[in-house]
Amino acid sequence: MQSLLESRGTYRLLVKNSYNIMLSDENDGIEDQKSNECKVKTSNNDDPQVHDSHISPNNKTSKFLQFRRKLDWASLKKTGKEWIKNPMNMVLLIWILCVTISGAILFLVMTGMLNKALPKKYQREAWFEVNNQILNALFTLICLYHHPRRIHHLVLLIRWRSEDVQKLRKVYCKNGTYKPNEWTLMIIVVLLLNLNCFAQYALCGLNVGYTRPKRPAIGVAITISVAIAAPAIAGVYTIVSPLGKDYDLGSDEESQIHNHDVKRVKSLEKRLPFSLSTSETSPTWSGGVLDFWDDISIAYLALFFSCCVFGWNMERLGFGNMYVHTATFLLLCLAPFWIFTMAAINISNETIREALGATGLFLCVFGLLYGGFWRIQMRKRYNLPPSNTSCGNPAVTDCALWLFCCWCSLAQEVRTGNYYDIVEDKFYKKPGPGFGSGLGSAGQDSSSLTPSGGGLLEDNRMVEEGSSSRVEYATLQPPVQYFINREGN
Helix, strand or coil, X not given: CHHHHHHHHHHHHHHHHHHHHHHHHXXXXXXXXXXXXXXXXXXXXXXXXXXXXXXXXXXXXXXXXXXXXXXXXXXXXXXXXXXXHCHHHHHHHHHHHHHHHHHHHHHHHHXXXXXXXXXXXXXXXXXXXXXXXXXHHHHHHHHHHHHHHHHHHHHHHHHCCHHHHHHHHHHHCHHHCCCCCHHHHHHHHHHHHHHHHHHHHHHHHHHHHCCCCCCCXXXXXXXXXXXXXXXXXXXXXXXXXXXHCCCCCCHHHHHHHHHHHHHHHXXXXXXXXXXXXXXXXXXXXXXXXXXXXXXXXXXXXXXXXXXXHHHHHHHHCCCCCHHHHHHHHHHHHHHHHHHHHHHCCCCCCHHHHHHHHHXXXXXXXXXXXXXXXXXXXXXXXXXXXXXXXXXXXXXXXXXXXXXXXXXXHHHHHHHHHHHEEEECCEEEECCCCCCCCCXXXXXXXXXXXXXXXXXXXXXXXXXXXXXXXXXXXXXXXXCCHHHHHHHHC
């Protein structure tokens, strides 16, 4: 009996051990299966193709939304507003829209997509010629506006002075720094840009001088190809050539730049009188827009020689070359009418011809916005007080003043330039008697419209005589009695 019980206990123990072994093997198999699944998932995640194939459309949409959230929409909106507020950018945008619309109509007529709307041949030819002449006028105008500046750059390259080099580097060199063989590279770019203008003028002559049936197709093809290829090659060449790359300045170039800065500082010391120690912090316009009686001579000059006075004033204020401004302003106010009138010569429809002439006249009036644009730049650079009378926007007010009262606005700008001494893009108060009296007053400097003797000229002579002592940081001496008595008189 006892042996039977012992055998039963042994059997139970064996069954229990075997059951535990089976459970442990089963658990190990489950863990191995889980580990294998994890390895498969990890490998799938590492493979981008498998990962992309298992991404649901909802995940792609969520990623697109995350990308949209990363964009700084407020900054983009602000940049767009600042860009559109610039009058020159607004004009450029209107020009691009006109070119796009006319080009699209011309393309649709050429490809026959408007045959249903224009079933007759003469109608299609009329639409083709009208849009062709409009495009010709628009591209000729843009070349006319850019050509004075390109000719000026060519003159600077031929002259090649130190101050000319600095100006050209700002336009054609990346970051405005020295580039190897920069003269050769820049003259290639400038010649290509001038070639673009001359090719466009030749194309304009063909479009105006010949009717469509008699117009030489080879001449039109050559001029169009050159007019398109020249600026494109110039732009690509500027980017891929050394002009569009960064270079470390060598010792020679650094010394040249240092010498140029030293000469500029010495020139400033000679031009700046003792009394002009600080710039004017709160400058004001010299009288109102309608206060042309303050100096009637300036008003007459602004009325009869507007373009010349405008260009002279812009160069004096530091906004570029006088001849470039004069030619550009003259072209903006006269060229649109003549270009659009000539474009209408070969159009038989009287209504369209009159419409093109009216468009040219309309663009001539809006050419006055060129003066408004530079009035904005003058106000911002010299911290002149703005006016919010038009739509609460100073820029709109400046453009409106030039659009509706250009001669009075120009006279005010010239009077303001005469009111102050202009040194290194800053306004300084004029010393001596008659300060602020405008044209022909005492204390007038060489930048005034009609130079006269007095205060600042004498101060400049005094500074030139004592320039060496100023460089050596010697003690400044007061003016002699002769100059004091003369100022008192």
